[in-house]
Amino acid sequence: MGIKIVPRYGKSLKDRLYLPAIFSGMKTTMSHFAKNLKDTSNIKTECYPEMQPTDITSRYRGVHRLTHRDDGSIRCVACFMCATACPSDCIFIEATEREDGIDEKMPSLFNIDLLECVFCGGCAEACPCDAIRMDTGIFSFVATKREDFVLNREKLLANKAFRGEL
């Protein structure tokens, strides 16, 4: 019941000679080679800096951003849920009293170390205030110094959503 008998290969002379199998393999690779040599436009490779990717979906997890309230101030209340959820401990927050009367608490420091981030999306998932999102669509980040990979509060707030702010 439910037993599937898998046929065993390698007993016949043709199998044990190996050469037919080798040649059929080489035929396959040759056909690919010939097809691609004849017309390189068949190849799916995108020439990246010239051709930007078009298939970034709204669920793509890019570099983080911090969202704004309606009045343009920071939405984050420094609840540390993202830092708690982060598996790579790459979010560094310091909370402070918020003086402008909009809320009670906000982050005085909100750093994300992109070199440590694993882009799991746990922070965006954990955020109770919808303050951190990964919908910027930024998939490539470059810097010349390690320090430049640490995004601070202002940089995170400046990041825009890939398809406009929802």
Added chain:
Amino acid sequence: MTDILFLILSLFALTGAVGMITLSSTMHSALSFVVTVMALAGLYALLSASFLFMVQIIIYAGAIIALLLFIIMFLNIRQDHTPKEPNKYMTMLLIAIVLAPMDYLLFTAFARMPHIEDFSTKIDNFGDIKMLGNALFRGWLLPFEAISILLLVALIGSIVLARKKERR
């Protein structure tokens, strides 16, 4: 030209040989011997034994010493496996002193052979593969066959010797 080549090659051969018997590390010693073997191959070429020159490189350098190096590596011979020889140079000196008169004897014996001018000029096709083959398969067929049997025996013998004992 040939003189200079001979000088260089013999120098290499001697240095290699001296290095081989004096160096303490087995690996270095073997490497030093490779130099000797290659230099000797060059000397064969100078002596217009071109086939032997190739055979020397293929068999001696390419197979025998390579196998030796391989075994040294394979057995992982370390410093604590090799014996300590505190007074090897003394022994060498003693043996050299003993050997010196014998060498002199040999040298004088050879020196009495008739002198040939321009020893290193080439006789046509001497040592060529055709000539060698003809001599080998006409006059030396029986020894050749005997040696092939010897090789076979050595092959089987070495396999029997080196295999691991099956434990029951």
Added chain:
Amino acid sequence: MNTILVVVIVINIILALLFSLGAAPILVWVERRVAGFIQDRLGPNRCNINGFRLGGLIQSFADMLKLVFKEDFKAKAIKEKFVFTLAPVIVFVSAFLSYMVMPFADNLVIGSQTFIMQGLPINLGALWFLAFAGLSIYGIILGGWSSNNKYSLLGSIRAGAQVISYEASMTLALVSLLVTYGSINLVDMVNFQSKLLFGFIPAWGIVIQPLAAVIFIVTAFAEANRTPFDIAEGESEIVGGYHTEYSAMKFGLFFVGEYVAMSASSALIVTLFFGGYNLPWLGTDTLKENFHTVMLAIIVILPLLSLLFGRWIVKNNVWPSKDDKRNNESKWLIRVLILINIVVIGILGCFLINGITETTTNIAVAIIQIATFAIKLLLMNFVFVWVRWTLPRFRYDQLQNLGWKILLPLSIANIFLTALVVVGLGV
């Protein structure tokens, strides 16, 4: 010693250098582009000098430059510094020397003098190759041993055992060829292959000695440490094998040495089995006799081929943005193609109109043969690359089984059979 002799020797050495050393970057490029195309990728295609990228060939030179300028790092644990440095040199030099005996063209006759078109004019060509291909094992063993690293040592033991094992079969396969061709001189062997079998098949080694050809090609793969026999390295078990500890140009020498060895192997395979510098059905003498027809054929065929190639370039060398510097490349390439056409056709036309001396014919034939050899060499190298990107690596025991239990008996049987046929036919 006259000027022509010196010129020919120099040309020979330059050709040998070109075919071996110059081949390395080109082969790296071929390797990577072919791998890309086989796997439906593009491969390296963007390294360029002012827009010129020659299909990515510039990448190889960039890589070379990188290897030269990299820090030559040496681990502290490496005690045998001299041996460590010597090992890649041995690999490189032995691969390079084994190349020196390949004949690029038939013996060139200029006036009364005859020149052997080899880097090293030596009679024992095949044996020379075997000798120096065998010496490369020293580089492998010493490199692995002096690295003072378990991975390196294991890799070098594996590679060394493989090279020693396969050398036996290779030599024996060669012996059956020697019996067939009746000579050990590579030029003689090639000239034997310019004959026709039954009047219409070129008597190439692969036709008369198919088994020896298969065995020799397989063992050549093993000697050059190419896939499927590249067990010297193994990313999962022994990392980089014997060159794990090497960096910068020391690694570069290993790397280049591997390609030179591959190139040398293919050159020997071409020489032994694919008619060497001979065009099929067109031996040296036939070429010389019908040289006018050949010139006419070239005048017709060259523009046609150039047209096809130019169209291919125009079709495939396109970059998305209009003002891309790299788009100019096609234009220039096509101009160069046209220039080549004009020059070649012009020279040949001159010859056709003015008539041609015997020496010029000989030289022209030699050039055609060199070109033939180069194309065959490239194709054979392509086969090496093609096989590498098709077949997976052997397991170590399978490899030894194949070497000792299949290839060795087969090659011995082949010698036996060949000897029987040769003696029976009384050739």
Added chain:
Amino acid sequence: MIEASFMSYISLCILLFSLGIIGLISRKNIFIIYMSLELMLNAINLMLVTLSKYFGDIDGQIIAMMVMAIAASEAAVFLSLIVAMFRLKKSANIDDYNTLKQKGTL
């Protein structure tokens, strides 16, 4: 300047042979002893080739070839013996290979 004459080859052979003997007797490392033996064989080979050239007779080279063949088979047997012995004794010292020696005597 030493002329590349017959005698220079002969003296090189004698020197190499003597070095072989010195190494053979003075060293205790089994590998070096083996290589000393090979060195002596090589010296003899060189002498054979020299003499073959001297007499214009190819037979010397043929004997040299035979010596090489014998050296090859010797190498195979020797190395397999070494592998077996080394597994047993874990030493490359010939003084350790004394299984046949009667205990308590010199």
Added chain:
Amino acid sequence: MATITVDGKEIYAKDDATLIDELLANGVNIPHFCYHPSLGKDGNCRMCMVEIEGKKRPQIACDTPVTDGMVIRTKGENIARVKRQILELELINHPVDCPICDQAGECSLQNYYMDVGLYDSRLDTPKNRKKKHIDLGANVMLDRERCVLCTRCVRFTKNITKTHELGVVVRNDHSYISTFPGTKLSNPYAMNVIDLCPVGALTSKDFRFHQRVWFLKPLEAICDGCSRGCSLFVDHNKEKYKDDVVYRYRPRFNKDINGYFICDYGRLSYKKENENRLLNAYIRGMESEFEYALLKMERLLKRYNSKTLFLLSPTLSLEEIYRFKVLSQKLGAQISGFDENFDENFEDDMLRKSDKTPNRKAFAYLEIKDDIDSLKEQIKDKDFVLLVGRDDVETIENLGFEGSVGVMNYRDFKQKDKLDIVIPTVSHMSREGCFINCDNFIQFSSCKIDKNLEAVNLLSFLSTILNDGKTTCEDVWNSGLGKMNFLKNIKFKSVKTNTIKIETK
């Protein structure tokens, strides 16, 4: 003894106890807001409902006396429904601003909601808005929206401190906690209301927003603020790329010493762990390498030998004092424990004592003199005085001492540039040790926070000088401290876990 059955399991309870006490003592989880063991029942929150067989409706466990043969259910469909409804009631006007609430993570409301709540809100009218973040004084912040009106804080000021600062004002769902107009919460124990508050209504101004509580790791320790030696939880955390920081002290229940509370002074004394630390070793006023200074100290002790006086602080642990005694006996040096850190105003009749050091009793037990007269006698022919655990150089200067002075302490101090040698030691919360409090209770402080500072542990320092490798408290006990007369009946193992009273002659 009464036998009651809880959820099918029999437990033995005291006869006249309330049900909730016995249930909590037996590890049965009973949600409650208003009940607190030290404050007693109030019965206003209705959270502690249990079903009792024979009673029609569920009863509150905090106001039900235990009777023999009671059969109780704390789980089940019915009781869960009741609890859910009560929670819904509590949460009607709660702002649910857990992200900015400091109590999140140790909030009863959160926990109970996760246990039994988990309903969707049925509210479609706006919530009652009340005033948020009101400074009550004494480091306490009030958030009236979050308050569930359990009145624990009110009862604390009424019953425990008897200062009557807090009360509930206004009726029904507009009622809130307040101080009387124009007054502030001000008593030396006021911050205990923060611990008492089951929700985030009362939070510490000092701790607010500094760290989320789920990151904190509690360790058990003894307060070194006064000779009461209250039991503490030390909440500390080591953040990535930062040093280990102590964020707060919380009272740890200890029925012999401090009950459920500690004074504000002790609670805020955590700051000295983080601030004003001595960071470098100094030799003759120059910054010196730490290792070198240790070697120098060793050489100094060897040079002055019997001309040394160890002036120990009563803040040192019993083990450290004992080891210094052993060292002084070996060197033939003198040892004194004179210290005048008293503050008569500090003492009250609840917990605070006038002696502001935790271990002065140990000198008496170890027969070390700690009076000024004997110190005067001892210091006369000495060339080197080593102050350990203290930096009051003026004490010996006042006695006219003019030889070399060394200090080993963890606090930064002014005169460090004038002394011969200054070596930083680990602080109170970074080393283990026993302390004997004013009532002869011996307690073990096991808090050992590993700070990234160059500082020496006195026990390991002494072990290198005495060269016997006894670096832990247990080693010291085994090496002779445990055999001393006053500790004869006491095992180190039991001290580690219990508070034990030393029998005095």
